[in-house]
Amino acid sequence: MRQKEELTMEYKYEYQNKNSFKNKFKSMFLSLPIQLTVVALLAGIVIYTALFSSYAPVHDALHDLRHGLMFIPCH
Incomplete structure (x- = not known):
């Protein structure tokens, strides 16, 4: 026993x-809604930085893309 x-x-x-x-x-x-919010914010920051950056190396690398989108003037 x-x-x-x-x-x-x-x-x-x-x-x-x-x-x-x-x-x-x-x-x-964290909970799923918080994870999704964090991912969306980080993606937004990366896209904004890539498309609207005036830093020369980033601007030159994405120059054709900026013209191809036709709503982001760069010069």
């Missing part, structure tokens, strides 16, 4: 450890 109790307690301990790991792992990441 005692051996059965030890196994049951061992199982409960192992189960609790797995759940606590899952909860910690889940809490490391």
Whole structure:
């Protein structure tokens, strides 16, 4: 009987450890709406910087694209 109790307690301990790991792992990441907002903001910053930059190396690399879009004057 005692051996059965030890196994049951061992199982409960192992189960609790797995759940606590899952909860910690889940809490490391933000909720989906916040993740999507962060991705949209970063994408917007990158696109804005690439298309409206007056920094010469960036401007020269994307010059044809800026003219091809026909709504971003560059000169």
